Every structure is written in C-alpha cells, then in structure tokens.
Amino acid sequence: MPVRASTWRRSRPPILRGPAIAVIALVVILGFLSVYPLSMLLYGSLHSTPPGMAGTFNLDGYQEVMTRQNLITLLNTVGISLAKTIPSVVIAVVLAWILARTDTPFRGTLEVLITLPFFIPPILTAMAWGMLGNPQVGLLNQLFQWATGSSSAPINVYSYGGVVWHMMQYSVPFLFLLIVDAFRAMDPSLEEAARMCGAARWRTFRTITLQLMLPALTGAAILSFIRGIENFESPLFFGSPAGIRVITTDIYDSINQRSPPQYQYATAASFVIMVLLFLIVLLQWKLLRGRSFTTVTGKGYSPGVIKLGKWRWATFAFCVSFFFLTVVLPIGQLFIGSFFKFFGFYQWDMLTLDHYRAVFGSSEFWRGLGNTMYLGLAGASLTMVLGGVVAYVSVRTKWRGRLLIDAMAWLPWMMPGIVLGVGFLWGFALLPHAIPIYGTIWALLLAYISLGTPLSVRVMSSSYAQLSYDLEECSRVHGANWLQTMWRVVIALAWPSFAIGWVLIFFGIMRELSASVLLYSVGSEVLSVVLLKLWANGNAEQVSVIGLIMMALVLIFRWVQLKIMKSQLGTLRA
Amino acid sequence: MSSVTLENISKSFGDFNAVSGVDLRVSEGEFVTLLGPSGCGKTTTLRMVAGLEQNTGGRISIGSDVVSDAARGLFVPSERRQLGMVFQSYAIWPHLTVFENVAYPLRVRRRPSAEIGERVSKALLLVEMEGFAQRPAPALSGGQQQRVAIARALVSEPKVLLLDEPLSNLDAKLRLQMGEEFRAIQKRLGMTTIYVTHDQSEAMALSDRVVVMERGKIQQIGAPEEIYRFPTKRTVAAFFGTPNLLDAEVEGCERLDGRRVRLDVVGKGWRGSCEAADEARPGEVVTVMVRPEDTRIVMADSGAGEQELKWSGHIAHTTYRGAIRSVVVQTENGRLTVDAAASCNYAIGDNVNVVAHRRAAWAIRKDEALI
Known part of the structure; x- marks a missing residue:
C-alpha cells in the first residue's frame, strides 16, 4: 500500500516541532526563575533608588561594600564556615565509617536517627538552643549551676562558638548523607589487598580507605563550606545579638533593620557574594575534574564489616550521643518550654496549657500553617514537575538547547536564599502592574520553586540515568507512542524518586526563612516567619508550641519518605 | 508476515559512517542474521529497521510500505511499524508483572481485555512461561526474562521480528538451548526475522541466510554453508x-x-x-x-x-x-x-x-x- 506512505509523511513535523516548543517554553520559565532575579540584582546594584522610583545609575553600592568593616564581615563569614566544616567532616567520616563498616548494633535505626537533624528546620533548633544555652536562664547553665553549686554560666550560645555549633548540627548529617554511600559501596578487595601486603588495619584505613574516599570527601566538604557561607539562621540567631556579622545577615539588616532600607547596598553585596560562590564552584570543578566520585563499579559488593568486639558499644554510644545532642535536647527544650508559664522558670506551679490555647486560638498561627502547607504542597509538586521535565530533556534527549536549560536550572543553586530573595524583590517590584506578584503569596511560591529546582533536577536526573534506554525504546517498538511510553514506562518507573524528591523539596520549603522573610507581606506569612516574629517579641513559649507542631510534621514526612524508599528498594532488588 | 527491503541504506554520525550503502532483501518467513565484529554497523542497521535510528541515506520498506526514505524526508516512527523486538538487555519493565509485560503491546493498541488475556496466555504458552504470569518481572532468571521478552515481541503478531544479540547475556549451555527454541518457534510461526549477533556459530546454526558486515558495509550474503566454505573475501x-x-x-x-x-x-x-x-x-x-x-x-x-x-x-x-x-x-x-x-x-x-x-x-x- 504505497498510498499510505504519503499519509504517514505528515507524522514527521510534530516530532521536529515538539522539541523546539518544549525547549523554548522551558527557557522562558527557567529564565524567569533564575536569570531574571539575577539580572535584577545587577540592575539594582547599579541603581541609586529603591525599585520603582526614578533614580540614576552609579557605583555607590559597590563603593559602600568595599569598606574595612565589610572585610571583617567577609573574614567572619569564611572563618565561621571553615571552622564548622573541618570538625563536621571529621565527625561525619567517623559516623559514616561506624555505620557502614563496623558491626555496631542497631545500625539501621542509628542511621535514621543521626540523619534526622538534617530534616529539622534550623529555625526550630536555633530557637531551642537559644533557650538551652542562654547565659542567664538557659537550661544547660541552670543544670550546671544546680550540679556544681557555682554561680557561673559556662555556656553562651550567643558567640562564635554558638554559631559554629548550630551550623555543625546540620553539616554533620549533610556530609554523612553525601559520603556514606561511598563508604558502603567500596570494593572490599582493595582493602583486602592492602592487608595481604602487610598493612595493619589502621594503616589500611589511612593509606587506602581514606585515600579512595578523598574525591568524595573533597566534593562534600566544599559543598558544606558553600552551605556555611549561605547560612542565614545560625548567624541571625546567635551572631547578630553578639555583634558578629556575616554577609547574609548584613544583607538582611541593610533591608530590614535600617530606615530607609539600603537597597543598593544590599543588591551590591548580594552580587559580590554570588561572584564569590561562583569562584568557589569553579575551584571545586577544577579540583575534582577527572577524579571519579565513585570507587565502585556498580556491582553489589558487601563491604567487609569490621568486628569491633566490646568497642562496638562505644561506637554505639557515640552515635546515640550525637542524636541526643542534636535532636533530643532541642526537642526536649521545646517540649518543656511549651508547658511552663515563663521560659527559664521551671517550677511545678508554673505549669500551664495557656500557650497551647493561645497558639490554637491565634489566627496568625492558622494562617501561617495554611500558607506553609499550601506553599509546600503546590511548591513541591510544581518544582518536581519542572525538575522532572528539565532532567528528562537534559538526560534523555539529544535536543538542541538542553545544555542551556540544564545550566539555567542549576543557576539558583549558587544563590543563597537571601540573595535570591533580594533579586526577586527587585524583580517583582519592577514587573508591570498588570502582573501583581509583589507582596502576594505567589512571590513566595516562585522563589521556592526557583530555590528547589536544582535539587529536583538532580534527583530526577539520577533516577532517569538508572533507566536503560532499552526500556523506552522497547516500548516504542511495541506500538506505544511517545506519550504512552512516558506515562506507562518512564513515569511509572521514576515515580518513587519523584516522591522522595517531593518530600525533600517540601522539607526545604517548610524550613525556608531567608527568602521568605524578605518576600512575605501581611497575609502571606509562612510558619517560619510567624515564628521569627514571635521570637523577636520575646514570646519563646508560643514559639515552643509551634516548633513542636512543625517537628511533628517533619517526623511524619520523613517517615513517609523512608517508607517509599524502602518499597522502591524492594521492587528494584527483588 | 512481511518482507523487509533495505535499499542503499546509510547512517552517519557526524563524520563517522556507521553504515554505508547496505542493500538487503529479507523474504517473508526468512531468518536472516547480521553478523560481524562489534562496531561493524549491524546493530545500527537493525535499529534503522526498527525506527530507533533514522537512516541518513536510502530507503527501507516493510512489506509494500516504505517506512523510511531519506530522500523524501519520510520517516514512520517505531510504534507505527508493527514490529516485535527482543533487546540485548531484554528490557523487561521492572515495575510490571510478566503478564503485564507481555500484554503491553496489546494494551497500547487498546485491544479488548478478553482478547489480551487470551493472546498473552497463548504467547506465554509458546515460550513455556504460562506458570509465571503473575510473577513480578525482576524475580526472573536471565533465561526466563529472555522468554518473556520473546513472548512480548510475538504477542501482537508483528510483521517482522527483530532480535538484537538476544543470547549474549546467557551462559553457554542456555545459549545453545534458547537458540534452538528460537529457531523452532520462528519456523512454526513462519516469522520474518532479522537477528543480530557477533557469534559465528550462533549465526550458522540459526539462519537461512547470513549477512557478514564489517566497517559499515556488507561483505557477503549467503547461506551459512556457502559463507563458510566459499567466502568471497579474506575478511x-x-x-x-x-x-x-x-x-x-x-x-x-x-x-x-x-x-x-x-x-x-x-x-x-x-x-x-x-x-x-x-x-x-x-x-x-x-x-x-x-x-x-x-x-x-x-x-x-x-x-x-x-x-x-x-x-x-x-x-x-x-x-x-x-x-x-x-x-x-x-x-x-x-x-x-x-x-x-x-x-x-x-x-x-x-x-x-x-x-x-x-x-x-x-x-x-x-x-x-x-x-
């Protein structure tokens, strides 16, 4: 039937046009989410007046940034980040080794417990530690005074040490999650060969195990260092009260604490920190180029588990005490704090449920909870859909423009929340009045999507990378068109990763403070902003109640996520 | 069942010519093997027949339908060529049961479920996997996955069956057995088959005709004995x-x-x-x-x-x-x-x-x- 051939010819143009339309649509969306705020940042830094007002272009902003005071701020930022990264790496390596390579009891449970701090919004632990380590009425100091009888207060979290300690609670589990698989998946014969050559256990660990881990460790440490520079909560809570300034809090103060707000200064400083981070990322690429992150071939090795004898209870205790310090103590403080009339005065006659009544009766709390849930659900879903599409285009197709899309989606990864917040602040204010995003909940939604996209792309890329092309091609040959293949094969196989990524993005939105605090307005406060306001008003008791509720949410979502991961492993390894 | 005709087919990736000037006619019901060392263009040729690669030159017809003609810019996508294919990795979808894997080609063609049930059981019976219908696909051994892949390729009664090194992941003994089973099924159904392999003994044992390829070109086409005893080229x-x-x-x-x-x-x-x-x-x-x-x-x-x-x-x-x-x-x-x-x-x-x-x-x- 040669006649049919001519009717088939029409089938070709959509195949050619489809990618072009998709690529253009993605470029527009990603451009608005990443390139637009970035260029507004640059525009703002050169413009003498706040967004929307007539002004001139000059370099005053950059001039203000280049001062001696700011050099100290920069040194503070870098110094604090280094001070928290180095001990964090050491602790994370020890934890990873204990849980991946020794016969310490209850390793599965311990792993869940010690990674938990990573999922708790930092604002909660910051407030809890603010109460625990308060030099006047902190619980730890009270305990110390009660136990020793002295009147001195050795612990003060409002210090360099406090900032570093609070950051470490996040960077240790973060680093652990990044490196533990490298420990777990290592080919044991590499170590066994060293043993056969006469190296003792410690020497083997030093000369083989650690060396093989070095690329993975370096990468993770640089990432952690970058996170330290971007950190906002720790210096805001523990640094600012003690007069310790870092770049992120400096940007925040120049907009929120000064009248009139110093927009030009803030945007110029934001742009400078972006450039700094970009240089670090370049350095990271240079350092790690050509060095593989994996010492594995993908075969299912069962790495040699070292028998520790009775020392295994020491390693067990080490893991438990980490969990106790980073999770039990702060949550316990929130729990106690929520039942006493005044924070710091813990006597039986001060017990009360008033704070619960106040919180549940407050419209502000319910609005914040509603906004957070709404933004979390919508934001996580949209971010994952966008990430899924971007990852598909960049990993699974050979379309022209996929590299550009990939780079644009990655761009927000370099932007600390506070910087992106400033960029969007300008961006939304300069939009035509027909698009009223400024000061609405949409502003937060867009910022969250932008912040979450790099992560969602990464999660979905690695998920697609595991699917062999054959699975897709096989479907096409057997009569399924592109859409059917996507739906029945690709999405059906990638949905567990989608769900895991979704929960991660949801966590990210729930904990987000630095961009939210710049972009919220009356009516669109999220829980973290409500908490910050209450804290600023000195209402630590209601903060504890809301903190506990958020903790419960975190635990539920983390549990669901672990469930999905387990079932996914089950189906793929069965 | 249809014949397959390749007329002066070529495929280049940039400057590299993976396949050049291939002419081949596979008759109805014939079992033809593309044989050659890795990188000789045999898999690319098969994938062009499947529509997974687009030929940059020449014309491919299945039966009397032209499915790809580089000169006229005509290209029929894979799913409309009515083919069955067995992949080297088997490509068994891990999220589906054996039954659902085999039923897939019928489901995407929206056949009634009674017909699907009947045809899937028939296909599974053919490969002696009828007892495994409800198994999740990852719980199968290599040989069993192979059988499922064959059942899936045959269930929609394709015009042509394409096989891309289907035996290379099996151990030697199973390879021999599966090869014989292939040939038996193919003969019983009289299915036009194009088979790609780098294993000469497999090619000898299974094929009506063998096509020896090297560096993207056909070196010789002939019955196994002819190729073995009367080669026309040193290679x-x-x-x-x-x-x-x-x-x-x-x-x-x-x-x-x-x-x-x-x-x-x-x-x-x-x-x-x-x-x-x-x-x-x-x-x-x-x-x-x-x-x-x-x-x-x-x-x-x-x-x-x-x-x-x-x-x-x-x-x-x-x-x-x-x-x-x-x-x-x-x-x-x-x-x-x-x-x-x-x-x-x-x-x-x-x-x-x-x-x-x-x-x-x-x-x-x-x-x-x-x-």
Missing part, C-alpha cells in the same frame, strides 16, 4: 574459525560449472590445484584458504594423492582441546594449523607432511582480499 574467511590463509600464484584456470572454477596454483614450497568462484589470469596472486578440519597429517615420507595438496614441515607445537588436538606445523610457507584426532600425539620437531583435498582449498582474489 569473511578469517571471521569464521582460524583458517590457514596462504598466498599463491595462478598458473592455470579451468571452469568447472556455473559457480566454480579450478585454479592451478603455486606457492612457496608447494603446488597443486584449488577451487574459486571467479576465473583468474595466470600470474595473478590469490589467497588460498584451507580450514584446519580439512587437513590431516601424514608421515614425512608418504606422498599425497593426485587430488591432494601437500606441505612439508615439522611440528611446532600441539594443543589438546578435548575433542581434537590442534597441531601447528611449521612449513616453508609459514605455520599451518591442523585439527588432528585427540588421541594422536606428536613430538615437537618431528618431520611431517600436511595434506588436504583440492576441493577443500578455496582461493580468494587478492584484490578483494584487501577490502
């Missing part, structure tokens, strides 16, 4: 087993029948006659192929028959291989490999003669030998 000869290839000069030429000629040739330290496909002028240099299994070793002083070729030399070394013993004899014309009985034993250095019947010696033209 084809060398691809099967380890034949002895000797250079010789033509002295005389005589036509035997429509297909063969007899050549009188002289080499270094030997002379005699052999057969060839084409006539050659006296003085022309040809390559004479003698397969190890067609030669035998005789005492040094014994002569050869009139219809035999003879080389004198001494034993260089021997290798015991179980069924046979490989004996390498050093002659004036280089080393010759001889398949001798396993029970024979020779001492290194013994003077011997190697003889072969002239009908077992096949000459290949030199100009074609150097592609």
Whole structure:
C-alpha cells in the first residue's frame, strides 16, 4: 500500500516541532526563575533608588561594600564556615565509617536517627538552643549551676562558638548523607589487598580507605563550606545579638533593620557574594575534574564489616550521643518550654496549657500553617514537575538547547536564599502592574520553586540515568507512542524518586526563612516567619508550641519518605 | 508476515559512517542474521529497521510500505511499524508483572481485555512461561526474562521480528538451548526475522541466510554453508574459525560449472590445484584458504594423492582441546594449523607432511582480499 506512505509523511513535523516548543517554553520559565532575579540584582546594584522610583545609575553600592568593616564581615563569614566544616567532616567520616563498616548494633535505626537533624528546620533548633544555652536562664547553665553549686554560666550560645555549633548540627548529617554511600559501596578487595601486603588495619584505613574516599570527601566538604557561607539562621540567631556579622545577615539588616532600607547596598553585596560562590564552584570543578566520585563499579559488593568486639558499644554510644545532642535536647527544650508559664522558670506551679490555647486560638498561627502547607504542597509538586521535565530533556534527549536549560536550572543553586530573595524583590517590584506578584503569596511560591529546582533536577536526573534506554525504546517498538511510553514506562518507573524528591523539596520549603522573610507581606506569612516574629517579641513559649507542631510534621514526612524508599528498594532488588 | 527491503541504506554520525550503502532483501518467513565484529554497523542497521535510528541515506520498506526514505524526508516512527523486538538487555519493565509485560503491546493498541488475556496466555504458552504470569518481572532468571521478552515481541503478531544479540547475556549451555527454541518457534510461526549477533556459530546454526558486515558495509550474503566454505573475501574467511590463509600464484584456470572454477596454483614450497568462484589470469596472486578440519597429517615420507595438496614441515607445537588436538606445523610457507584426532600425539620437531583435498582449498582474489 504505497498510498499510505504519503499519509504517514505528515507524522514527521510534530516530532521536529515538539522539541523546539518544549525547549523554548522551558527557557522562558527557567529564565524567569533564575536569570531574571539575577539580572535584577545587577540592575539594582547599579541603581541609586529603591525599585520603582526614578533614580540614576552609579557605583555607590559597590563603593559602600568595599569598606574595612565589610572585610571583617567577609573574614567572619569564611572563618565561621571553615571552622564548622573541618570538625563536621571529621565527625561525619567517623559516623559514616561506624555505620557502614563496623558491626555496631542497631545500625539501621542509628542511621535514621543521626540523619534526622538534617530534616529539622534550623529555625526550630536555633530557637531551642537559644533557650538551652542562654547565659542567664538557659537550661544547660541552670543544670550546671544546680550540679556544681557555682554561680557561673559556662555556656553562651550567643558567640562564635554558638554559631559554629548550630551550623555543625546540620553539616554533620549533610556530609554523612553525601559520603556514606561511598563508604558502603567500596570494593572490599582493595582493602583486602592492602592487608595481604602487610598493612595493619589502621594503616589500611589511612593509606587506602581514606585515600579512595578523598574525591568524595573533597566534593562534600566544599559543598558544606558553600552551605556555611549561605547560612542565614545560625548567624541571625546567635551572631547578630553578639555583634558578629556575616554577609547574609548584613544583607538582611541593610533591608530590614535600617530606615530607609539600603537597597543598593544590599543588591551590591548580594552580587559580590554570588561572584564569590561562583569562584568557589569553579575551584571545586577544577579540583575534582577527572577524579571519579565513585570507587565502585556498580556491582553489589558487601563491604567487609569490621568486628569491633566490646568497642562496638562505644561506637554505639557515640552515635546515640550525637542524636541526643542534636535532636533530643532541642526537642526536649521545646517540649518543656511549651508547658511552663515563663521560659527559664521551671517550677511545678508554673505549669500551664495557656500557650497551647493561645497558639490554637491565634489566627496568625492558622494562617501561617495554611500558607506553609499550601506553599509546600503546590511548591513541591510544581518544582518536581519542572525538575522532572528539565532532567528528562537534559538526560534523555539529544535536543538542541538542553545544555542551556540544564545550566539555567542549576543557576539558583549558587544563590543563597537571601540573595535570591533580594533579586526577586527587585524583580517583582519592577514587573508591570498588570502582573501583581509583589507582596502576594505567589512571590513566595516562585522563589521556592526557583530555590528547589536544582535539587529536583538532580534527583530526577539520577533516577532517569538508572533507566536503560532499552526500556523506552522497547516500548516504542511495541506500538506505544511517545506519550504512552512516558506515562506507562518512564513515569511509572521514576515515580518513587519523584516522591522522595517531593518530600525533600517540601522539607526545604517548610524550613525556608531567608527568602521568605524578605518576600512575605501581611497575609502571606509562612510558619517560619510567624515564628521569627514571635521570637523577636520575646514570646519563646508560643514559639515552643509551634516548633513542636512543625517537628511533628517533619517526623511524619520523613517517615513517609523512608517508607517509599524502602518499597522502591524492594521492587528494584527483588 | 512481511518482507523487509533495505535499499542503499546509510547512517552517519557526524563524520563517522556507521553504515554505508547496505542493500538487503529479507523474504517473508526468512531468518536472516547480521553478523560481524562489534562496531561493524549491524546493530545500527537493525535499529534503522526498527525506527530507533533514522537512516541518513536510502530507503527501507516493510512489506509494500516504505517506512523510511531519506530522500523524501519520510520517516514512520517505531510504534507505527508493527514490529516485535527482543533487546540485548531484554528490557523487561521492572515495575510490571510478566503478564503485564507481555500484554503491553496489546494494551497500547487498546485491544479488548478478553482478547489480551487470551493472546498473552497463548504467547506465554509458546515460550513455556504460562506458570509465571503473575510473577513480578525482576524475580526472573536471565533465561526466563529472555522468554518473556520473546513472548512480548510475538504477542501482537508483528510483521517482522527483530532480535538484537538476544543470547549474549546467557551462559553457554542456555545459549545453545534458547537458540534452538528460537529457531523452532520462528519456523512454526513462519516469522520474518532479522537477528543480530557477533557469534559465528550462533549465526550458522540459526539462519537461512547470513549477512557478514564489517566497517559499515556488507561483505557477503549467503547461506551459512556457502559463507563458510566459499567466502568471497579474506575478511569473511578469517571471521569464521582460524583458517590457514596462504598466498599463491595462478598458473592455470579451468571452469568447472556455473559457480566454480579450478585454479592451478603455486606457492612457496608447494603446488597443486584449488577451487574459486571467479576465473583468474595466470600470474595473478590469490589467497588460498584451507580450514584446519580439512587437513590431516601424514608421515614425512608418504606422498599425497593426485587430488591432494601437500606441505612439508615439522611440528611446532600441539594443543589438546578435548575433542581434537590442534597441531601447528611449521612449513616453508609459514605455520599451518591442523585439527588432528585427540588421541594422536606428536613430538615437537618431528618431520611431517600436511595434506588436504583440492576441493577443500578455496582461493580468494587478492584484490578483494584487501577490502
């Protein structure tokens, strides 16, 4: 039937046009989410007046940034980040080794417990530690005074040490999650060969195990260092009260604490920190180029588990005490704090449920909870859909423009929340009045999507990378068109990763403070902003109640996520 | 069932020509194997038939329908070519059961579920997997996954069955068994089949015709025996087993029948006659192929028959291989490999003669030998 051939010819143009339309649509969306705020940042830094007002272009902003005071701020930022990264790496390596390579009891449970701090919004632990380590009425100091009888207060979290300690609670589990698989998946014969050559256990660990881990460790440490520079909560809570300034809090103060707000200064400083981070990322690429992150071939090795004898209870205790310090103590403080009339005065006659009544009766709390849930659900879903599409285009197709899309989606990864917040602040204010995003909940939604996209792309890329092309091609040959293949094969196989990524993005939105605090307005406060306001008003008791509720949410979502991961492993390894 | 016609097909990736100028016609119900070393373009050719790659030149037809014509910009996507395919990795979807895997081609074509149930059970029965329908796909062994993949490829009664190295992931024993089962099913259904492999024994055992490819070009097409015994090129000869290839000069030429000629040739330290496909002028240099299994070793002083070729030399070394013993004899014309009985034993250095019947010696033209 040669006649049919001519009717088939029409089938070709959509195949050619489809990618072009998709690529253009993605470029527009990603451009608005990443390139637009970035260029507004640059525009703002050169413009003498706040967004929307007539002004001139000059370099005053950059001039203000280049001062001696700011050099100290920069040194503070870098110094604090280094001070928290180095001990964090050491602790994370020890934890990873204990849980991946020794016969310490209850390793599965311990792993869940010690990674938990990573999922708790930092604002909660910051407030809890603010109460625990308060030099006047902190619980730890009270305990110390009660136990020793002295009147001195050795612990003060409002210090360099406090900032570093609070950051470490996040960077240790973060680093652990990044490196533990490298420990777990290592080919044991590499170590066994060293043993056969006469190296003792410690020497083997030093000369083989650690060396093989070095690329993975370096990468993770640089990432952690970058996170330290971007950190906002720790210096805001523990640094600012003690007069310790870092770049992120400096940007925040120049907009929120000064009248009139110093927009030009803030945007110029934001742009400078972006450039700094970009240089670090370049350095990271240079350092790690050509060095593989994996010492594995993908075969299912069962790495040699070292028998520790009775020392295994020491390693067990080490893991438990980490969990106790980073999770039990702060949550316990929130729990106690929520039942006493005044924070710091813990006597039986001060017990009360008033704070619960106040919180549940407050419209502000319910609005914040509603906004957070709404933004979390919508934001996580949209971010994952966008990430899924971007990852598909960049990993699974050979379309022209996929590299550009990939780079644009990655761009927000370099932007600390506070910087992106400033960029969007300008961006939304300069939009035509027909698009009223400024000061609405949409502003937060867009910022969250932008912040979450790099992560969602990464999660979905690695998920697609595991699917062999054959699975897709096989479907096409057997009569399924592109859409059917996507739906029945690709999405059906990638949905567990989608769900895991979704929960991660949801966590990210729930904990987000630095961009939210710049972009919220009356009516669109999220829980973290409500908490910050209450804290600023000195209402630590209601903060504890809301903190506990958020903790419960975190635990539920983390549990669901672990469930999905387990079932996914089950189906793929069965 | 349909025939498949490839007319001057080529495929280039940038400057690299993966396939160039391939002409092939596969008849209805025929089993054709594309054979060649890795990177020879055989898989690319198969994927162009499947519509997974678009040919950059030439025309592909399935039955009477042109499915791809580079000149006219015509390209029918895979899913509308009505094919069945078995992938090297089997591509069994891990999120579906065996039943759902096999039912997939029918589901996407929106067949009624009663029909799906019936046809899937029939397909599973054909590959003897009827008891596994409700198993999750990852819980299968390699051989079982293979069977499921075949059932899935056959269930929609495709026009053509395509197989991309389907046996290469199986162990030797299973490979033999599955190959035979393939052939049996294919014959029973009379399915037009294109099969890609790099394994020469698989190609010999299964195919009606073998297409030998190298560097993106077809070297020779023919029945397995024809390709093995009468290669037209040195590369084809060398691809099967380890034949002895000797250079010789033509002295005389005589036509035997429509297909063969007899050549009188002289080499270094030997002379005699052999057969060839084409006539050659006296003085022309040809390559004479003698397969190890067609030669035998005789005492040094014994002569050869009139219809035999003879080389004198001494034993260089021997290798015991179980069924046979490989004996390498050093002659004036280089080393010759001889398949001798396993029970024979020779001492290194013994003077011997190697003889072969002239009908077992096949000459290949030199100009074609150097592609």
